[in-house]
Amino acid sequence: MSTPAFNALRESVRGTVIEPDDEGYEAARRVYNGMVDKHPAAVLRVAQTADVITAVRFARDAGLDLAIRGGGHSAPGFGTVDDGLVLDFSAHRGVWVDPREKRARAEAGATWGDYNHATHAFGLASTGGILSTTGVAGLTLGGGIGYLARKHGLACDNLLSADVVLADGRLVRASAESEPDLFWALRGGGGNFGVVTSFEFALHDVDTVHVGIVAFPAAEGIAVGEFYRDWIASQPEEFGAFFAYHQAPPVPFIPEEWHGRQVALIVGMWTGDLAEGEARWAPVLKAARTVGSLVAPMPYPFLNAAFDSANPPGLQGYWKADFARELSDDILRVAQQFGSTVPSLSTANHFYPIDGAVQRVPAGATAFPYRDVNFAPVIAGAWEDPADNEANIDWVRRYWSALHEFTEPAGYINFQDADDQARIETNYGPSFARLAQVKSVYDPDNFFHVNQNIKPAHASEGAEPAPTEPAPA
Structure with a gap:
């Protein structure tokens, strides 16, 4: 050009x-x-x-x-x-809050840090991501898993409306009352249907929460995982916490001799009565021998930004993901095997709970289809040196391959990489046919295809699955 x-x-x-x-x-x-x-x-x-x-x-x-x-x-x-x-959209990061109606509207370039900063001023929040630098747009369009999901549903479950520029250049507002099929597709269907320029969300009373980041030796991972799966299932939905493997970061509450060593973690927050927070976290501290812990009342945005420093822009990155109905003994065994060899400080393996409010949304009510699974595992590889690409990509793939034997065929779109395009129909499962039909109405020529792409129904009928694109090494 x-x-x-x-x-x-x-x-x-x-x-x-x-x-x-x-x-x-x-x-x-x-x-x-x-x-x-x-x-x-x-x-x-x-x-x-x-x-x-x-x-x-x-x-x-x-x-x-x-x-x-x-x-x-x-x-x-x-x-x-x-x-x-x-x-x-990096210059479009505005967020407007209506505390009386408990609604917020965010521009397409806003991050969850921007959003939380604006809403926390009124003691309000809605489900966002795990990093404050994550974009509101991409997270929401793919579904939107976060700390508040068990209590308040996914980010897309809190979406009330969206302004969208369509492939023909028209601007429409999608909501339950206007363009309802498009609104359905935007809640989990990714960036396939247009350019969303703003998002309107429902807000909830979330202010100071009781945060917990508890680290254990990776060698204790199976015991910690067994504790976690029973504990989280027994907790009220006010508890949002995930199980993870990392290398221990250089933070004050972890002894220096553990910095850079593999650890198992339970990370999250209690959003109920603050007076109960210490008692709610007490069992976690006794789950196994701890390396270090931070358990204290904090403003909600604190936890959303706690992992930002380990994930600066410019790192090399490669991800894989599935859904899991339960954290079975086999899953915990594989997780401990690979979690004990996490290859870099910025690589993360998380198991996010998606029960509670997420599962109360009726199947088919949004494009996010998996309302009957309890966990969303992700293997998020991130490292500094491109010379390490081959080894780190291989670690992620081997881990995912071993885990996939015991998980669901599908995975969360936001946790997948470019070479997962061949899984697109499986990933959307019962939503895929309707998504392809909505695509054929709003983007019949597949103009918006730089994404986890859903082809229009007329183009995908009888088509072979897209070839898997190899990841760069």
Whole structure:
């Protein structure tokens, strides 16, 4: 695409168009995952919704691939594309709160840190991610697992409406009353149906919570996992906590001799009566021999940002995931085997509980289909040196392969990588056919395909599964 063509786009938008020869291009093309090294023809830093409408029509008419970058956290790097146009929402991070109606509206570039900062001022929150740097948009569109899921459902369960620019350039508001099929698809169907420019959420009373980060030697992982699966099942939904393996970070509450060594963790928060918090966490501290712990009342946003420092932008990254009905003895055995060899400080293996309020949403009410499983495991590999790519990718794949024998065939879309495209129909299971039909109505030409892609029904009928794209090594 020639510069004169992009000059026409420049003249039609209020935002900034950045091409390869422009100052700032190298920074503009980068995404969170440093393994992703793509070179778009141009990046448009969006200034207002009119820019999005113009850009969608421009890219469609020019035959350009379009990538949408909200928070930029996509593990597969779907926020960029070679030789195409990137819509960059990094300047659109506003969050507006209506404390009386307990609602919030977030722009497409907002992170959960932005969102929590705005809502916490009123003692309110809704389900977000595990890192504050994660984008509101991507997390919500894929479903949205977080600390508050057991009590308040997924992020997509709290979505009330969304403003969406469609493939033909029209702007619509999707809600239960307006464009209901599109609204259904946006709640778990990913970025397949349009460019969402803002999200409206329901809010809940969440202010100071009783946080716990409890570390155990990885060698105690099976005992800790056995404790965790029985304990979390017995806890009220006000307890949101996950089981994990990490390398111990260099934090004050973990002794220095344990820094960088493999540990099992139970991490989460009690959102009920603060006076009960210490007693609620007491059994966890006795689950096995502890390495260190932080258990104290904290503002809700604290825990959402607690792991940020271990996950800076630019790390190499590769992820795999499944769903699990239970944390069986076999799953705990495999987890301890690989958890004892976690290869880097930023690599994480988490088992998130998705029972409680998540399971009370009727099957088929949203595009997120798996309302009858109890856990969402993720193996999130992240490391600094590209020279370690082959070894770390191999560790993630071997771990996932061993775990997959005992889990469900499907996994959570937000925890999967580019080479999981072949699993798309399995991952959406009973929702897939309806998603493909909605796609055929709102994006019949599959213009929005830089994602975990769902082809329109007419295009996918009789089609062979997409080939698996090898991960970069």
